[in-house]
Amino acid sequence: MKLLKFSVLFIIPLLVSCTKSLQITYKSDPQSATLYQGGLNYGRMPKTLVYDLSEEDETKGYKEIDTATARWISGATANAPKRKILINDKLKHEYTFVRPDVPGASIDAEFATEMIKVEMEQKRAAEAAAAAAEAAEAAAKRAEDRQQQMLHEQTLIMQHHTFIN
Numbered sequence: 001m002k003l004l005k006f007s008v009l010f011i012i013p014l015l016v017s018c019t020k021s022l023q024i025t026y027k028s029d030p031q032s033a034t035l036y037q038g039g040l041n042y043g044r045m046p047k048t049l050v051y052d053l054s055e056e057d058e059t060k061g062y063k064e065i066d067t068a069t070a071r072w073i074s075g076a077t078a079n080a081p082k083r084k085i086l087i088n089d090k091l092k093h094e095y096t097f098v099r100p101d102v103p104g105a106s107i108d109a110e111f112a113t114e115m116i117k118v119e120m121e122q123k124r125a126a127e128a129a130a131a132a133a134e135a136a137e138a139a140a141k142r143a144e145d146r147q148q149q150m151l152h153e154q155t156l157i158m159q160h161h162t163f164i165n
Contacts, residue, residue, distance in 0.1 A: 022051045022063050022085060026070070027096040030112035033070040033078075044115065045070065045097070053087060062086050070097035073111040074104025 025048040026035050035042040035049075042049065057063045062084040070078045078097040085093060099108060 020053045020058070021091065022053055022087065023092045024049055024051070024065065024085070025092070025094045026068065026080075027094060028070045028072070028078075029096055029098050030072070030109050032112045032115040033072045033097060033099070033108075035068060035070060037068040038066050058087060068095070068097075070099075072099055072104070072108040074107040076100055076102050076104055076108065 026042075026045050028035075028045045031046070032044050035045050035047050037049070051063055051065065053063055065080075065083050065085055067082045068080040070080075076099055078100055080095055080097065099105065
């Protein structure tokens with residue numbers, strides 16, 4: 001019983017307080033630059049990273065975010081310096097990397113256009129697959145309903161034959 005009281009009074013509030021987080025959606029202009037932070041490759045942007053907020057962060061009133069880097073296919077890079085994000089009611093933020101004016105801009109623009117086309121094709125394929133799945137589910141439901149109807153009719157026929165005999 002004492003363990004249960006301890007769990008309710010101390011562990012559950014601890015779990016609830018640990019769930020607060022800060023989200024930053026990183027974008028690039030032009031689109032599709034790769035996001036790096038803390039030595040990790042997070043993939044093509046747009047990308048949303050979630051940062052857990054510690055009690056220390058909440059006490060300070062801000063979260064320190066490490067330097068992030070955008071790298072376009074041409075090799076051009078842009079940095080978001082290490083910064084402090086204020087913790088207030090707004091826990092969702094956006095940051096857009098703007099490509100520097102260096103050679104290779106047309107390569108990056110073409111790549112961004114191609115990536116947009118690929119994303120649109122993937123979206124259309126997903127929508128078509130969802131529609132096909134929905135149609136298959138509807139057909140299976142109709143077949144099941146028809147089977148139930150036939151069983152019901154068979155039962156009625158058997159009852160009728162039993163009644164006549």
